[in-house]
Amino acid sequence: MxxxxxxxxxxxxxxxxxxxxxxxxxxxxxxxxxxxxxxxxxxxxxxxxxxxxxxxxxxxxxxxxxxxxxxxxxxxxxxxxxxxxxxxxPSSVHAIPHFECQSCHRDSPLDGAFSGALKANANDLERAAQTALEALKALGYQGMSMDFAVRGVCADCASTAPGTASS
CATH class of the missing domain: 1.10.10.10 (Winged helix-like DNA-binding domain superfamily/Winged helix DNA-binding domain)
Structure with a gap:
């Protein structure tokens, strides 16, 4: 058995x-x-x-x-x-930039609704990240990963915060 x-x-x-x-x-x-x-x-x-x-x-x-x-x-x-x-x-962490809410601590990939605005720049960002990792690897660095995060307060938290005015 x-x-x-x-x-x-x-x-x-x-x-x-x-x-x-x-x-x-x-x-x-x-x-x-x-x-x-x-x-x-x-x-x-x-x-x-x-x-x-x-x-x-x-x-x-x-x-x-x-x-x-x-x-x-x-x-x-x-x-x-x-x-x-x-x-x-997350399965997407290596490929997709993400947004970290500093209030509720949700972590959201910046794709979907953002894809139109980010798509062209995301390919450039991914190439730049890969180039940086390859250069570090050539210098002997090991076990590397790269993370691109935008930090702030998400729309849900911003709209429920006391004293927040809607525009």
């Missing part, structure tokens, strides 16, 4: 060389269930406290987040206030 992963989270963990522990399933499962939101370590710990039979301690969660990020299952971004935020790795 073969010990096979029984669900997609177990499959992801195994495919990335990680143990399928209850803590790993809990963290990855939570972040996959909330793909458009990034969480600080403290926010993630608080969110998971209600879902776990036994709360994850701060250090265990930190180490787990670090391992999941190292193998590419989580995306770690540093926001404008230099706070690390984590989310499940």
């Amino acid at each position: 073969t010990d096979r992963p029984s669900d997609p989270i177990d499959t992801l963990l195994s495919a990335h060389g990680l143990r399928r522990t209850a803590a790993a399933r809990l963290v990855l499962g939570w972040l996959l269930a909330h793909p458009d939101t990034s969480y600080t370590h403290a926010q993630l710990q608080a969110a998971l406290a209600g879902d776990a039979e036994e709360a994850l301690d701060r250090v265990t969660l930190y180490r787990l987040i670090d391992r999941l990020t190292q193998v590419g299952l989580l995306l770690c971004r540093v926001d404008a206030k230099r706070v690390r935020r984590y989310q499940a790795m």
Whole structure:
């Protein structure tokens, strides 16, 4: 009898060389269930406290987040206030610029409605990014990724903020 992963989270963990522990399933499962939101370590710990039979301690969660990020299952971004935020790795993160709301922390790809305005420039941006990565690789740099983010307050948060006037 073969010990096979029984669900997609177990499959992801195994495919990335990680143990399928209850803590790993809990963290990855939570972040996959909330793909458009990034969480600080403290926010993630608080969110998971209600879902776990036994709360994850701060250090265990930190180490787990670090391992999941190292193998590419989580995306770690540093926001404008230099706070690390984590989310499940979006499939589009390497190719599409994104908008990070500094209020609700939703992360939205800048495609769709923006595609007309960005399409021509996106190809130039992607070529420039690829050229930069190739130049760094030629100099011996390894394990690189590039992220292009626009940060601000999304339209939903801006319209619900106290004292906000609609134009």
